[in-house]
Amino acid sequence: MSGWGRTTTASNVISSTSLQAVSVPILSGDLCARQPGGSFPHPDQLCAGLSGDDSGPCPGDSGAPLMVKMSDGLTLMLVGVVSYGPKECGLTPVIYSSILHNID
Numbered sequence: 157m158s159g160w161g162r163t164t165t166a167s168n169v170i171s172s173t174s175l176q177a178v179s180v181p182i183l184s185g186d187l188c189a190r191q192p193g194g195s196f197p198h199p200d201q202l203c204a205g206l207s208g209d210d211s212g213p214c215p216g217d218s219g220a221p222l223m224v225k226m227s228d229g230l231t232l233m234l235v236g237v238v239s240y241g242p243k244e245c246g247l248t249p250v251i252y253s254s255i256l257h258n259i260d
Contacts, residue, residue, distance in 0.1 A: 157177070157178060157180055157204070157212070157213055157217070157220055157221060157222045157223070157238070158175055158176060158177040158178075158220060158221060158223075159172075159175070159176060159213060159214075159216070159217035159220030159221075159238065160172050160175060160176070160216060160217070160220070161176075161213060161214040161215055161216030161217030161218075161220070162214040162215050162216050162245060171216040172216075178211050178212060180204045180205040180206075180209075180211075180212045180213070180222075180250075181204060181205070181206065182202060182203070182204045182222075182224075182235075183203045183204060183205075183206075183249055184203075185197050185203065187203075188203030188249050191206060191207040191248060191249050192207040192208070192248070193207055193242070193247055193248035194207060194248050194249050195248075195251070197251055199257065200253065200254050200257040200258060201236075201239065201251050201252060201253060201254055201257075202222065202235065202236045202251070202252040202253075202254050203249045203250070203251055203252070204222055204236070204249060204250055204252060205241075205246075205248075205249045205250045206249060207246070207247065207248050207249060208246060208247075209246050210245040210246030211246070212241075212245070212246060212249075212250060213238050213241050213245075213250045214241075214244075214245035214246075215241075215243060215244070215245070217238050217241070217250075218238050218239070218240070219237055219238060220237070220238045221234050221236070221237060221238075222234070222235055222236035222237065222238070222252045223235065234255050235252075235254065235255055235256060236252030236253060236254055236255055237252055237253045237255065238250060238252055239251045239252055239253045
């Protein structure tokens with residue numbers, strides 16, 4: 157995923173001045189719900205990132221893309237858009253709106 161959100165848990169930091177990118181695991185609904193503070197995503201949502209991992213999406217990343225690398229190793233496919241997450245970086249997994257579910 158990539159985004160312009162905070163790069164720290166400090167509340168006085170508004171957002172990054174440069175685009176950030178990080179790899180986050182996409183979780184099954186059950187695994188997402190079992191994470192501390194996690195929840196079960198709706199059928200039109202994806203869950204990614206782990207509780208306690210502050211390298212994932214942070215406040216300010218809403219609308220940021222979640223992409224997966226295709227088998228050619230070069231092409232990225234958009235699979236989600238940050239919908240909501242914790243008020244502090246890394247507290248819980250982040251919920252994404254599923255692109256594939258919402259496209260005919």
